[in-house]
Amino acid sequence: MEKKLKLALIGARGHVGYVLRVLKDLPEVAVCAVASGSDESAEPLADNCRNLGHDPKIYADYISMLDTEKPDVVSVCGPFELHAKMCCDCLERNISVFCEKPIALTLPELDDIRAAYSKCDQEKVKIISMVGYRGEAPFRTAYDVVQKGLIGKVKMINARKSYKLGNRPAYYHKRATYGGTIPWVGSHALDWILWFGNANFKSVFAMHDTADNGGNGDLEMTALFAGVLENNIMASASIEYLRPAAAPTHGDDQVRIAGTAGVVEVMHGKTTLITATECKELELLPERGIFYDFMRHILYGEPCVVDAESTFELTRACLAARDYADLNKI
């Protein structure tokens, strides 16, 4: 098959796996080049691509890569603090972006991305962040139920993100390179809220705390989030690194959506629905990888599970919540 799309990869931090995992299902996409976006070697990432049948060039400098290769799409998994700059560098060249979330670590950086995007041909150039849960089977299944109206009008969304702390690289220890636990871990929860709630935030409240973080510097061990969407849906999220070592999975990812006619809940990889007449575990829809979804959108105009505006709104909400939590007031 003719390769229709040139993909370049910057960096291998975070969720680059979302890209690599679905390349086999995207014969239209060729990985033309990789760069680390930092002083790390890009060789392991190139190796991963080679194992998948691609033959990327390696660039020491990602800007040279963009200008020389002129890719159609770039995956941004570089250092967190460079996400925003890398997004802008791509958008300014009319290159679509699939960026690790959060796409910016400060609100002014987010403004820069919005400004760069406003100058793009938005029919052709797209930007989304790696909100991969939207493609996972239990979450897709819950979303389908909500969309079908089976729980009535959504009133309340409760989310939980609990991770094992494990050993964290040094860039997790500094706010400047990590961004904070609300943007990093909590962004998943806030994305569920925006997705299931189908509106932007009217207001947010949050707190976080670095105590007892096992020598991990600025890393906040615990955080709480509460917010109201513009359609008056209430939402909460509990966010922490307290998941014990013996837990069966790295993350305890839960979301519960309660409406006027029912409750749907994702927990332990299962999705359950309770309504006025039934209480049952649902058969899961198949997984649909978010990068696959994004590429089908760009290639064939198929609907994408997330768009630029919701990406920007998620980033805004995460950063506003973190900044509010920094004020340490109620």
Next chain:
Amino acid sequence: MEKKLKLALIGARGHVGYVLRVLKDLPEVAVCAVASGSDESAEPLADNCRNLGHDPKIYADYISMLDTEKPDVVSVCGPFELHAKMCCDCLERNISVFCEKPIALTLPELDDIRAAYSKCDQEKVKIISMVGYRGEAPFRTAYDVVQKGLIGKVKMINARKSYKLGNRPAYYHKRATYGGTIPWVGSHALDWILWFGNANFKSVFAMHDTADNGGNGDLEMTALFAGVLENNIMASASIEYLRPAAAPTHGDDQVRIAGTAGVVEVMHGKTTLITATECKELELLPERGIFYDFMRHILYGEPCVVDAESTFELTRACLAARDYADLNKI
């Protein structure tokens, strides 16, 4: 056996069952009298007592009952808006009180109770509210685990209270006679937080909303609570009447306590523990009725699972959260 304690009952709203259920296990306690505390008949309540082998007099006026019978203990389950006055009337007569929660519907009323209690002989006169979950098997089991240090230092407490709305009597429709969903439903969740967290609140945040309440007047359908205890434990509670009719139980009562060394969680009547080395469902401790506990405390000085100070703090937190939510600001 000689009857050592004279018990009088005011009203049958709410959790008077906590009293009736354990009378058979308390041969030392005699129900001397009942009054409704309102214009309702006290006859059904008296009947319940007779069926349990007691022979209470019926009073139309609870004040006359207090002055004539001079009971040692009174159960207060009258109209919610009279809880505070009834507590004061008892305390001023040096009578111990087992009161439906919340014991007051406004902060000034709570001050009145504190003032009345400060003048009592606190060695003999006790007041607690009906925080019956502290005696339920799954919650006692979780508390035992926390007390034994199995989850290390407590960092985060997440609670859920979800009720079926059903048909609510008219006194639920007015703030003046209902008090609000945070004090009524949320008080259970806030009590778990205070109990497991073992400290008073440093600050609280809350929101609530009466929309979509099915014609139930002022009744708030949904509420969210977040707070920080004086020992910096974070706590959240999701509180609502959205539990669907087909759910297996009236209430979805959950609490999760996450610490530096483990997580213990009460859900669906079960208690699970995860630590660095194990992940298991716990064998439950036996239930211990809270009124039984309270009576054994008064009769024999056995430790009681709750005391006056935590009763006052719970009430303060519920009312402060409700009042904050009324301000509708973040």
